[in-house]
Amino acid sequence: MPLLPQIFDTMLLVATALFDWSALAVRESLEREACHSLGVKLSVHRFGGVGFNSGRHELAHLHGNGLLDAFVGVRARDSVVRSGMASPHHVFPRSGWVSFWIKTESDLPNALELMRIAQRYRTNMPTAAA
Amino acid sequence: MTEIPPSLPPRRPIVTLLLGMLLANLVGDALLFGVTKLFSLYKDQTRGVLILPSFVLLPLMVGLIAAWFYRRLNRSLGLTFLDALWVSLVGLVAAWIVLNEGIVCLVIVFPALYTLVAGGLLLGRLWFKPDYSKLQLSIFPLLVLLTVTDAFYTSPERAMVTDEILIHATLDQVWPHVLAFPDIPDRPDYWIFRLGLPYPTQTTNGGNFVGADRQCMFSDGIVIKERVAEFVPREKLTFDIVEQPTHPEAYGHITLHRGQFVLRDNGNGTTTLFGSSWYTLHVRPLWYFDVWTRDMTRAVHLRVMKHIRRLAEKEQL
Numbered sequence: 001m002p003l004l005p006q007i008f009d010t011m012l013l014v015a016t017a018l019f020d021w022s023a024l025a026v027r028e029s030l031e032r033e034a035c036h037s038l039g040v041k042l043s044v045h046r047f048g049g050v051g052f053n054s055g056r057h058e059l060a061h062l063h064g065n066g067l068l069d070a071f072v073g074v075r076a077r078d079s080v081v082r083s084g085m086a087s088p089h090h091v092f093p094r095s096g097w098v099s100f101w102i103k104t105e106s107d108l109p110n111a112l113e114l115m116r117i118a119q120r121y122r123t124n125m126p127t128a129a130a
Numbered sequence: 131m132t133e134i135p136p137s138l139p140p141r142r143p144i145v146t147l148l149l150g151m152l153l154a155n156l157v158g159d160a161l162l163f164g165v166t167k168l169f170s171l172y173k174d175q176t177r178g179v180l181i182l183p184s185f186v187l188l189p190l191m192v193g194l195i196a197a198w199f200y201r202r203l204n205r206s207l208g209l210t211f212l213d214a215l216w217v218s219l220v221g222l223v224a225a226w227i228v229l230n231e232g233i234v235c236l237v238i239v240f241p242a243l244y245t246l247v248a249g250g251l252l253l254g255r256l257w258f259k260p261d262y263s264k265l266q267l268s269i270f271p272l273l274v275l276l277t278v279t280d281a282f283y284t285s286p287e288r289a290m291v292t293d294e295i296l297i298h299a300t301l302d303q304v305w306p307h308v309l310a311f312p313d314i315p316d317r318p319d320y321w322i323f324r325l326g327l328p329y330p331t332q333t334t335n336g337g338n339f340v341g342a343d344r345q346c347m348f349s350d351g352i353v354i355k356e357r358v359a360e361f362v363p364r365e366k367l368t369f370d371i372v373e374q375p376t377h378p379e380a381y382g383h384i385t386l387h388r389g390q391f392v393l394r395d396n397g398n399g400t401t402t403l404f405g406s407s408w409y410t411l412h413v414r415p416l417w418y419f420d421v422w423t424r425d426m427t428r429a430v431h432l433r434v435m436k437h438i439r440r441l442a443e444k445e446q447l
Contacts, residue, residue, distance in 0.1 A: 006253055007190065007249060007253075010248075010249035010252050010253055011245065011249060013252055014211075014245050014248050014249060014252075017207075017211050017248075021208075024207045024208055024211075025207075025208070027207060028206055028207050028208075041259075042256055042259065043256060044253060044256045044257050050256060
């Protein structure tokens with residue numbers, strides 16, 4: 001059904017605002033930093049949440065409950081997961097996606113680094129974690 | 131990588147905020163009336179049926195429209211939630227003035243309205259960023275289409291609520307008070323009664339036979355006229371509602387069908403009294419409003435049944 005994933009994810013965000021107001025500030029910092037330091041554009045993601053895009057490529061998306069999914073590629077995935085930077089993707093663990101929960105300000109550097117890895121992968125540059 | 135166009139500078143933010151609040155609600159109301167009118171051309175229904183199907187999509191659209199006005203203001207997430215509060219409050223005031231909704235209805239509607247308006251604002255906050263606004267305006271025709279379509283795909287469902295209470299008195303002592311009872315002296319303790327929802331005060335009985343008229347009096351001078359449909363002495367009393375209450379808190383949103391008392395002798399000098407009500411809600415989403423309706427119906431049942439218990443147990447002493 002059109003819009004349903006977006007509406008559902010927005011409800012997650014409303015719930016976050018009601019029960020964990022401080023998490024909103026963390027989300028906002030991530031959006032601002034990603035736009036500023038990585039030059040990404042924000043969009044409504046097709047499966048709900050905020051999409052972080054570099055040119056025509058999607059680097060990551062952030063769900064309303066604070067779960068960040070970043071596309072680091074299959075090769076980088078294993079080292080990223082081994083290093084504890086992220087977990088395998090919550091739905092597709094064998095894909096090039098990884099997941100990471102953003103709850104506090106201290107999670108921001110890690111989230112930005114995942115997006116940097118994704119950006120390097122998308123632009124065919126060698127990844128730091130690979 | 132394509133160039134990101136520079137953000138448009140905010141212009142007269144206060145005016146923009148007020149304009150967004152007012153126009154978003156105005157468009158939402160216009161769509162509500164438009165869909166209702168269209169619906170009435172095809173279905174012989176009252177206005178209440180129309181409000182519901184649109185209840186999810188309309189507030190969402192109101193939030194989106196407000197977000198379109200706010201697109202140059204670069205609202206933060208926190209301010210977006212605050213914006214949702216003002217937009218929702220304007221919507222509630224409009225419903226109070228234009229639709230003559232009661233305070234209780236507005237209190238019930240507010241949590242869902244706020245959540246959905248906030249949802250629309252949050253979506254629009256991303257959707258209507260300067261470099262996206264042209265493309266994403268297509269969302270409005272899509273929402274209008276969904277709202278209109280949704281209105282035609284709803285069917286009223288009859289619901290029932292039953293409550294029971296244990297009375298330390300025999301069937302013979304309980305039964306007369308089920309048929310009719312004098313004024314309930316207690317002040318209402320249920321919080322929605324205190325907000326203005328009418329509460330039962332007295333019941334009169336026109337006879338002990340099928341077809342007899344009954345009247346259930348509520349506060350605010352409301353009288354619900356009933357007719358006995360089943361009469362089994364000391365066991366069961368069923369009555370149909372023959373005249374719906376006319377009150378801003380109820381009118382158009384709910385149809386009351388039937389009420390019933392059933393008594394069960396527990397064989398130890400006590401009686402279990404069951405009270406049931408049948409109704410149809412005309413507002414959607416049903417799952418949301420039915421939670422409130424069941425809670426309120428339960429409060430009505432328990433006020434009456436506790437009064438019956440008090441009268442019967444007084445006789446026991």
